[in-house]
Amino acid sequence: MRTFFTTALVAASLSATSLTMAADRPSHPSDxxxxxxxxxxxxxxxxRHELSNGVPVFIAESHEFPLITIRFSFRGGEYMVPVERTGMSxxxxxxxxxxxxxxxxxxxLDEEFDFLAANVSANIGDTTAGASLNCLTSNLDQAFGLFMEMIQNPRxxxxxxxxxxxQILESFESRNDAGIGxxxxxxxxxxxxxxxxxGRQPTRETIExxxxxxxxxxxxxxxxxxxxMIAVTGDVDQGEILAFLEESMNSWSVGDISPEIPQPVQAYEPGVYYYEKDQPQVQVLIAHRGIERDDADAVDVEVMNQILxxxxxxxxxxxxxxxQEGLAYTAGSVFSNRVDYPGMFMSYFFTKTATTALATRLVFGEIDKxxxxxxxxxxxxxIQNSLVETFPRNFESKGAMMGLFMSDERTGRPDDYWQTYRDKVRAVSASDVQEAALEYLNPASAVIMVVGPVDEIKAGNAESEADANRISTMVEFFGGKSTVLPERDPESLKPVDSE
Amino acid sequence: MRTALLTAGAILATSSMAIAQQVEPIEYTLDNGMHFLLMPRDEQPNIITAGWISPVGSVNERPGITGVSHLLEHLLFKGTDNLGTSDAVADKQFRDDLTVIREQMRAHTLDVQYKRFYEGEIDNPWDPVHDTDELRDLRAQMTVLQDEQGAITIKNEFDKVYTGNGGSGMNAGTSNDFTVFYINVPSNKLELWAWMESDRLDNPSLRELDAERFVVIEERRQRLEATATGKLDEQFDSMFWVASPYNFPVIGWMSDLMAYTEDEIREYFETYYQPANLTGVIVGDFDVDEAKQLIDSYFGPLENKRAAAAPMVTHSVPLLGQLRYTGECDCQDQVEARYRSVAFGHPDEAAFDVISSLLNGRTGRLYKALVEDQEIAASARSSHRAQKYAGSFSFSATPKGDASLEDLEIAWLEQIDLLKSELVSERELQKIKNQAAADTFRGLQDNSSLFFQLAITEAYGSYEYLNEMPRAVQAVTAEDIQRVANEYFASDTRAVSMYTRKAGGEVALITIEEVEASLPEEMAAMIMSQIEPQLAQLDTLSAQELAEGLAEIEAQSEMVPPPMKKLMEFMKQEMQIRLDAIESNGADASEGGDE
Structure with a gap:
């Protein structure tokens, strides 16, 4: 080591720098x-407004720019498609x-939409379908005409x-590539x-x-x-756009309203299920029935699951x-709620073959705790602070807001849901969390879905683990009873004869 | 319906009405010269995008300090005299001690090691494997000091303070012409932003300078070596610009990355980041008077410590012949033809933008001709880039089937001939103008997009560009396009690069097998089992999350034990590849950003 500055010099130069800042400035951001x-x-x-044919229209004016976005949302989706045509939506x-x-x-049509500088989309999902148009205010008449023709008379x-x-059939070839899939x-x-x-999946047969x-x-x-249902945001006059939409409905006859979304009828058998796949790491999903979205205990369950x-x-x-254990990079749990029937609770992690049982034991340990x-x-x-602080982001833009309102009405969410949400979050107590865990976590009725090399997974970590308390095998779960699922052809998804 | 569409008059009326909109931020300038653009909007309640920009980038550098703009951008996240350490006095002592050692190492390297390099004894004067005894001794001293300093360093405190207060999307970017810093904060946290940003402009610590140098070297390796075309693009760019300092890569030449002294970095900081050189931009849900008060009390005390930065002097010289550059990489075969165009704000800029739009898109000329009709291209596009002091126009394409790169170049030349010889039809031109008008507004709707446009145009000249450019585009005529095509797309002065796939495949990319081989045996199985899920997880991340993840890995890189280095490089490579893929799809708001 050679020459160094003295400590005194350092201190002097430091106080000189801080002098340049205002006197009333807090010395640290935490102050x-x-x-x-x-x-x-x-x-x-x-x-919310309503057209004479009963179609609800949500309108949020914004005149900052001469742009309009119109979103049509339709009740209906894949649930109406017969099983032999799976994937049609x-x-x-x-x-x-x-x-x-x-x-x-x-x-x-592409050329016309481009000429009008209109961004247009259409889609059909599991339970709702939609189409949207974004264009300059001044092009609305022409662009909307084409948009309606696309919706009413597609070729x-x-x-x-x-x-x-x-393209779809080609994508099926890789369906067994990823273990998580x-x-x-x-x-x-x-x-x-x-x-x-x-639960169902499209196959080559259904698509063809x-x-x-x-x-x-x-x-x-x-x-x-x-x-x-319609949502309109942007540079519109509420009265004018309502009259405009009213006119567009004139010659559009009302068909049968799409049926109720069917309840699942499958009764599942709790237990351990394996799917054989030669891979170095194992995907584990631990799942059982969850709750309905508007269940009275949904907020308690949300807070409980965030902690879990x-x-x-x-x-x-x-x-x-x-x-702590370094057994997985990805590990956690989620409640996927559904509106019309109980959704699913799922805990998930990816770990190496030998520690599958140990990690499963740890997850069950956390559920027990x-x-x-x-x-x-x-x-x-x-958790409460985080849910309350991020709450306004649900309404971040007018488009997002109108989308939320449409979805809320379609799914029958209570009118005061958002008004009371934060109070409900703040009211959750330690006993509420524990009660929610007792009522809505049911490890005894879980399905443990495991993808990986089955024999090695079953054997556990006895060979590699020195600590006897950490040695674990899959025998611990459901008394060692398990089912090995048949491997499937990626395109037909039919079981292939193994051996 | 269809007849209405063909009424050009109605559509023309549309566009002129549409472009009457104005972007009108409130301008506010402090006595120290720091300029602010304030843009209160209530479209997205409770959130603010805030940041500041300096019109400094690699174009302001010189041989010997190339890449310093970018390194400085990294260092400004390393805390200040008071933030990022638990003992400010001891920390300053460590930094000064490290500076002394660093100077000694530099002097020795430039003297002894460079000589050995010129004489062919070693292949890289900066590589520690060639250390002399003296260098080895100094390096050991440096490591000891760094370890001791590390014990009182609060890692990533800058990041933690913001995150703990609801900040999100914190990042920065360096380009050839500007360096920009930005974050989103909740509306009630504007004072936090003012505190944090004025603090780092007042007394950045430049802490962890030596470690960060290696982070940037890693980043250089990632960007240029792990990405398929990176190294080749760097040389093609440099060749294309000839004399202009646009021939420096933003990230800097490797020799320079190792050589900066702390004095050089501080001088650069104090010159280009003094308040008179900066523009702050705040967009979103905030009160203007309150913002001005915060600006006064936090940014007001900043002092201009040096003379104003010298203007950029060296401009480029015209190309006198064709430049052709061929290379091999682990990439799709691809061709690019590039021309000199015009700088930001030049009267012909709008015509270039219109030409680019004519050529691009699902219904554009290149797709129709090269992809659909001739079926020789898998993809084809053009782009115009008007930078502060010069511009370039390029065509690029990848071949399909048996088509050669030369076939694509010929097809491109045919498209140019068409532009030169035939006037664009009224309808085709109007389509472009309609799209330009709509896209202008679409681009201003979101706070962060508006932030970038205000900041970058201000760094290039003036935000007024945002109001003037859309009008200029609407005024472009078919004759303008023909004239510009004839004037700039001369057949004898283009630069063409042709890259072909290297035989033997993946030489440059780190493979999983290499990672496995590099790991200690007892750890290999465990770690290898984690890689696949980690990669799957990466697939789900957004560009921002990837960039944050990369920054996080980079921040931790000096703590990684040697056996894990390869693994870390591999993970960074995989993140960078995904980030590049997202950004090349046009999702990145910060054009030319480099962080």
Missing amino acids: IQFSELNFTPPMASDF GLTGGLMRSGGTASMTPDK FDEDRFEIRRG IAIRELGYLMWGDEHFE SITIDDMKALHAKIFHPGNL GGSGFTSRITNTVRT IQTEEATTEEIEI
Whole structure:
């Protein structure tokens, strides 16, 4: 070491720098006093209107730019497609946009939309379908006319159909490549069955059976005013756009309203299920029936699950399985709620073969702990603060807001849901969390879905683990009883004869 | 319906109405010269995008300090005299001690090691494997000091303070012409932003300088070596610009990355980051008077410590012939033809933008001709880039089937001939103008997009560009396009690069097998079992999350034990590849950003 500056010099130069700052400036950011963030969630009723045919229209004016966005949302989706045509909804929605209209070839339609600088989309999902238009205010008449023609009279052009179908079939070839894809598919079959839209999967057979007439029939069932809700945001006058939409409905006849979303009928057998796959790491999904979205206990369950495994590094499963034990990079839990029937609770982790059983034991340990001990005040407060602080982001833009209101009305959410949400979060107590865990976590009725090399997984970590307390095998779960699921052909998804 | 569409008059009326909109931020200038653009909007309640920009980038550098703009951008996240350490006095002592050692190492390297390099004895004067005894001794001393300093360093405190207060999307970017820093904060946290940003502008610590140098070297390796075309693009760019300092890569030449002294970095900081050189931009839900008060009390005391930065002097010289550059990489075969165009704000800029739009898109000329009709291209596009002091226009394409790169170049030349010989039809031109008008507004709707446009145009000249450019585009005529095509797309002065796939495949990319081989045996099985799920997880991340993840890995890189280095490089490579893929799809708001 050579010459160094003296400590005194250093201190002098430091105080010189800080002199340049204002006297009233807090010395550290943690000393700054911040004002409360005041936020009152908007009410859907302030934005809702109705056309004479009963179609609800949510309008939020914004005149900052001469742009309009119109979103049509229709009740209907894959759930209306017969099981032998599984996959038809996605194909139909995509071709509505790309396949031209009765009076225009696909190329011509693309050209017209481009000329009008209009961004247009169409899609059909599991339970809702939609179409959207974004264009300059001054082009609304022309662009909306084309948009309506696309919605009412799509051509389903033969060439574009062939191209799209080919792409879908090609994508099936890689369906057994990723272990997590297999795990989710097989869990879906187990939990929801192979007929309900939640569980079933498209195959080469179902896609090849779909005809243009089938798609036209599905389109006709869904895309009519009986199923329609509209959201408009942007540079519009509320009165004018209502009159404009009213006129556009004139010659559009109302069909039958899409049926109720079917309840799943599959009863599943709890237990351990394996799918054989030669891979160095194992995907484990531990799942059982969850709750309905609007269940009275839904907020308690949300806070409970965030503590258990739903809030990343803050949560217990992640902390135990990943941070402390280093058994997995991805580990956590989630409640996927459904509106019309109970959804699914799922805990998940990916680990190496030998520690599959140990990690599973740790997850069950965390479930047991949250059922038998109260969570700490600190744990609960962190989750409460986070849910309250991020709450305004639900209403971040007018488009997002109108979308939320449409979805809320379609799914029958209580009117005061958003108004009271934060109070409900703040009211959650330690005993509420424990009760929610006791009532809605049911490890005894879980399905443990495991994808990987089965024999090695079953053997556990006895050979590699020195600590006897950490030696674990899959015999620990469900008395060692398990089912090895048949391997499936990626395109047909039919069981292949093993050996 | 269809007849209405063909009524050009109606559509023309549309566009002129549409472009009457104005972007009108409130301008506010402090006595120290720091300029602010304030843009209160209530479209997205409770959130603010805030940041500041300096019109400094690699174009302001010189041989010997190339890449310093970018390194400085990294160092400004390393805390200040008071933030990022638990003992400010001891920390300052460590930094000064490290500076002394660093100077000694530099002097020795430039003297002894460079000589050995010129004489062919070693292949890289900066590589520690060639250390002399003296260098080895100094390096050991440095490591000891760094370890001791590390014990009182609060890692990533800058990041933690923001995150703990609801900040999100914190990042920065360096380009050839500007360096920009930004974050989203909740509306009640504007004072936090003012505190944090004025603090780092007042007394950045430049802590962890030596470690960060290696982080940037890693980043250089990632960007240029792990990405398929990176190394080749760097040389093609440099060749294309000839004399102009646009021939420096933003990240800097490797020799320079190792050589900066702390004095050089501080001088650069004090010159280009003094308040008179900066523009702050705040967009979103905030009160203007309150913002002005915070600006006064936090940014007001900042002092201009040096003379104003010298203007950029060296401009480029015209190309006098064709430049052709061929290379091999682990990439799709691809061709680019590039021309000199015009700088930001030049009267012909709008015509270039219109030409680019004519060529691009699903219904554009290149797709129709090269992809659909001739079926020789898998993809084809053009782009115009008007930088502060010069611009370039390029065509690029990848071949399909048996088509050669030369076939694509010929098809491109045919498209140019068409532009030169035939006037664009009224309808085709109007389509472009309609799209330009709509896209202008679409681009201003989101706070962060508006932030970038205000900041970058201000760094290039003036935000007024945002109001003037859309009008200029609407005024472009078919004759303008023909004239510009004839004037700039001369057949004898283009630069063409042709890259072909290297035989033997993946030489440059780190493979999983290499990672496995590099790991200690007892750890290999465990770690390898984690890689696949980690990669799957990466697939789900957004560009921002990837960038944050990369920054996080980079921040931790000096703590990684040697056996894990390869693994870390591999993970960074995989993140960078995914980030590049997202950004090349146009999702990145910060054009030319480099962080």
